[in-house]
Amino acid sequence: MQECLFCRIVRGEIPAAKVYEDDEVLAFKDIHPQRPVHVLVIPKHHITSLAHASEADVPVLGRMLAVAHRIAADQGSPNGFRSIINTGPVGGQEVMHVHMHIVGGQEPVGPMLRRI
Template identity: 75%
Template sequence: MDDCLFCKIARGQIPSRKVYEDDEVLVFHDINPARPVHLLVIPKHHITSLATVSEADIPVLGRMLAIANRLASEQGSPDGFRVIINTGRIGHQEVPHLHAHIVGGSEPVGPMLKRI
C-alpha cells in the first residue's frame, strides 16, 4: 500500500532503527518505547491485521515469532519478553499494518491485563 506507514518503512522510504531484516520481515526499535526493550516486527508485504490473515500468511507469521527470542535476548531481555499483537479497534491497533511488539528488559513487564 502506497500510504501505509509500515510499508514505507519496509521500503526504506522512512528511516528506522533496524535490528533485523530478511526477505519476509523487518524488525526495528519502536519510536516511542514503552519498555527498555521495545521492538516492532512487521511483515514486509502489507497485511492489515490478524483479522485479515489467510493461510497464505502462515509462513510469515511463523517467521515473525521464530525470530522473537533471539532478538529479544540480543537487545537486552535474555530472561524473557512479551509479544503483543494488537488487532482492530477493540485491540487498540494504531497502525493498520500487522505488527508484533516485543517488549522486555531487566524488570518484569507486569500483569498481562488490568482486571476490570
C-alpha cells in the first residue's frame, strides 16, 4: 500500500514521534491525543483492518497486545490503560491500516461507550 499513511510512517517518509519499535510493530504518539497518554501501535506490514486479518496475521496482532503494557507504562500509564482497535466505518476506523490506540494517564479513562 504505497499511499497508506501508516505504511509511509513505517518507511520513514512521514515523521512520527516513535516510542517503541521492533521487527514487527511500531508505536508512536497520536498527533491528536485524547488523553495524557495516547499512542498508536501498528503492524509494520499492511493489514487494512481486523476484518481483513488472516491466520497469518495472528503473530503480529498478538505482538501488538503483548507490548501494550510496556508502552503504556513507559509513556506514563503504569496502572492501566485502555486499548482500542476500531474496525471499518461503523467502528470508527479513520486510517485503513490496523492500529491499536493505547490511552491512559493517571486518571481513569471513563466509560467505554456513551449510553444511547
